[in-house]
Amino acid sequence: MSDLTGRQLNDYRVLRRLGRGAMAEVYLAEQQSLARQVALKVLSSELAAQPNYVERFQHEARSAAALVHANIVQVYEVGQANGSHFIAQEYVAGQNLAEWMRRHGQVEPGRVLDILRQVAAALSKAHERSIVHRDVKPENIMLSRTGEVKVADFGLARVTTDSANNRTQAGVTMGTPLYMSPEQIEGRPVDSRSDIYSLGVTAYHMLAGEPPFQGETPLSVAVQHVNKQPLPITTHAPATPPALVALVERMMAKKPDDRYTTPLELLHALRSLAKQASDEGWAEGPENWSASDLATLSSSQIEATSELDQLMRGTRALQLPNFERRRIIRLIVVAALAGAALAFLLRRPYVLADSEPDVLNHDSAIQQLFHARMIDTPAGWQAAIDHPDANIAEVNLAKQGLARHYLHEGQYREALEPLEELANAPRNQKNVRTFANVALAIAYSELGNLDEARRHRQLVSTTDVQELPTDQELVELFYSLDL
Known part of the structure; x- marks a missing residue:
């Protein structure tokens, strides 16, 4: 495929190429009608010549567009122009996790926990819509400059309930062997537990500084995922907290039934681990989690409802005049909002995302x-x-x-x-x-x-x-x- 830099694709002016893969090239572009930067994923010309693949490309992109979440790279539009088929999606200013690890090596346990929490929240949103990512890996985990983690490239995703109209060709195993689940390698049906396995392998890589399995060919790596147990994480990183090691090992269990059942269950486990980590001093507690993460946790909603109910009962028990009760409640609400705002404004800068996007000069x-x-x-x-x-x-x-x-x-x-x-x-x-x-x-x-x-x-x-x-x-x- 020729370089599209400087070309116009409908409303998008292509600025520069960001990367190239086997199936598509990714460009930084400007959506001129909204004066915003987007990432433009353009299907390779070879695949664009295959109608069946184009149909699947468009179908899966539309499925991904339905996933609106703070930790998911948002798909804006699926389109075509001058024979080029493209997806316009949110541009995340920063770098992906693979790029960061190539520069810096291992990731400290507290940051691993933070990344796992945000990716699990994204996968939980996908699970709500019966969508499996199928290619969770460091290259698809974006680290924004502001500290947000966003999961990219749901282009391999499929809707698990749409078996009759599934566009993924039978017998084609998609994904990346370094991080692929055993059932995906063997061509068996996959669900969100497969994504949990791939995220566990990614966590192993972050902690150990290298993937659990390596080989000269993709096939040799794939066989190890099916048949071989990895070396303990503590072989590479002896100081890793035992509770974090146990969580990652469960995520990487060979049998799907031995893993966390859903991303939401994993998120609950991560919250419990965050509480323990805060007590032990190696990570922040869940009180610093974002509102969207806490909203994902059904147990958090139940706890909040219970606490509010207890608060209201206590207020009624005071038997204060109506105006006095209202004043107390307002003060409590203001204090809670102030605490949340303070946590947001004073949050610690994120150490992984250390690159800044380029400043572009505009006419107006x-x-x-x-x-x-x-x-x-x-x-x-x-x-x-x-x-x-x-x-x-x-x-x-x-x-x-x-x-x-x-x-x-x-x-x-x-x-x-x-x-x-x-x-x-x-x-x-x-x-x-x-x-x-x-x-x-x-x-x-x-x-x-x-x-x-x-x-x-x-x-x-x-x-x-x-x-x-x-x-x-x-x-x-x-x-x-x-x-």
């Missing part, structure tokens, strides 16, 4: 702002601030984006300069000044300069703060300040 200031929002880096926001055609409103939006980025990363000192500039905006730009003073109160408080924090807090009224509906995280943090 609005397009440059969209681009800055997509990549969310200081350089991206600075390019929007410095755009020659940017008006004062666009410059202020870019400065707010830069300040938010620094606050989210815990870089409070770096946030001061753009925020001080925004605080000096003309008096008729009240929302800009309010945003700046709210954020400055938070930043100075975190830096220990309580006098400045109090000064900026006094510069805004409750009404002013309530008029910042798009900055609720900052608002809740602002209200929680102890000044």
Whole structure:
């Protein structure tokens, strides 16, 4: 296939090639109507000439498009242009897990647990729709710059309940032998337990620094998955916590019935392990998990309902006047939201995703702002601030984006300069000044300069703060300040 860089495929302008595989090439492209970057997966010309394969390619891409989850690379469109069949999907600025391990080697246990948690959440979403990924491996686990893990390439996926119309050709074993389950190698039916096996092999690779089985040919590796037990993880990484070793070993059990039954069951096990890991000091506890992960856990929902019920019973037992009960409940809700916002804004930077996306120059200031929002880096926001055609409103939006980025990363000192500039905006730009003073109160408080924090807090009224509906995280943090 010839390089498509510089070509136009419908609404997409191809910018550069990101990678090449046996079935498709992946390009970075710009969707011009929305001024956003996408990853464009273009089917190879040889396969595009086979109608049956094109039909399966389109069918499976549409199945993947139904999977909307924070830890799944989102499919936007399946299309064709000038004889090229493509999938437009979310572009994840960062690198995949395989690239990171080639540069850095083994992954520390706490990060392994974090990656497993996010991939398991993605697989659980797929399991809800009876979709099996069939090719879970480090190359398909994307590490975003902001710390999110996203599972890519559901192109090999199939809907397990659609046996009558299944497009996967009989007798064709798809996947990557280094990470493939025994039943997939043998051509037997697969379900989500096969993905759990492949994720277990990936976890083994992260901890040990190498896959459990290696060989000169794919066939020799495949035979080992069926017949051979791997060396213990502790042979390669003696300090690996025993509970994590046991979890990975169960994921890699030869028989599907000996593994976790579903990704949701695995997610429950990971939550229990996270609690233990937090107590032992080698990983963060589940209190730092994202809201989407916790929502996936049915037991978490039950526990939350039970806790709320107990809270309401306790409130009723106080036999306070109605207005007093409402005030207490509001205070509890505000405190809970403030705690969640604080955990989000002050989360630890993710050490694996250490590369930043390129900053592209756009003709209009609005397009440059969209681009800055997509990549969310200081350089991206600075390019929007410095755009020659940017008006004062666009410059202020870019400065707010830069300040938010620094606050989210815990870089409070770096946030001061753009925020001080925004605080000096003309008096008729009240929302800009309010945003700046709210954020400055938070930043100075975190830096220990309580006098400045109090000064900026006094510069805004409750009404002013309530008029910042798009900055609720900052608002809740602002209200929680102890000044």
